[in-house]
Amino acid sequence: MYAIIRAGGKQAKVQEGDVLSVERIKDTDTVSFTPLLIRADDGTVISDPAILGTSTVTAEVLGASAGPKVDIFKYKNKTGYRRRQGHRQKYTTIKVTSIAMPGGKKAAKPKATKAEADSAKVPAAAMKPAAAKKPAAAKKPAAAKKPAAPKAASEKTADKAAKPAAAKSDTTDKE
Numbered sequence: 001m002y003a004i005i006r007a008g009g010k011q012a013k014v015q016e017g018d019v020l021s022v023e024r025i026k027d028t029d030t031v032s033f034t035p036l037l038i039r040a041d042d043g044t045v046i047s048d049p050a051i052l053g054t055s056t057v058t059a060e061v062l063g064a065s066a067g068p069k070v071d072i073f074k075y076k077n078k079t080g081y082r083r084r085q086g087h088r089q090k091y092t093t094i095k096v097t098s099i100a101m102p103g104g105k106k107a108a109k110p111k112a113t114k115a116e117a118d119s120a121k122v123p124a125a126a127m128k129p130a131a132a133k134k135p136a137a138a139k140k141p142a143a144a145k146k147p148a149a150p151k152a153a154s155e156k157t158a159d160k161a162a163k164p165a166a167a168k169s170d171t172t173d174k175e
Contacts, residue, residue, distance in 0.1 A: 004038075005033040035052055
């Protein structure tokens with residue numbers, strides 16, 4: 001079983017017995033963390049905030065240490081501006097002693113929902129899908145119409161002559 005914890009703004013994957021350095025923790029003998037995620041030995045993963053809120057990862061403090069020295073030097077040319085500064089991060093070494101689930105249980109498999117239980121009772125023959133109908137969009141489009149053959153020159157002149165005659169007849173009917 002392992003857990004993901006948050007310590008000092010960073011996350012760490014821990015198991016029982018792990019020794020790791022986290023950012024400085026005030027003087028205490030034991031420390032407890034609220035896990036962000038737990039993975040049990042049987043492979044189940046617990047990420048439910050309600051369960052994780054009651055779970056704890058307990059660790060004992062082994063000692064304090066300091067990280068490497070970081071030198072900071074600021075310099076500007078031709079002005080006499082020089083500043084020296086340094087930083088050394090403080091760390092606390094901890095040893096994980098236990099990962100406790102609510103009720104003292106190890107991670108359990110989630111229970112099946114009512115819908116899953118009902119589907120297990122239905123025979124396999126009833127679970128077969130019905131024959132799917134083709135959607136309307138899948139139908140073949142109508143055959144495209146062929147363009148009409150070009151008209152002969154004599155037909156074009158006959159059409160032009162017929163149009164003014166039809167226009168005259170429309171105006172005479174209205175009077």
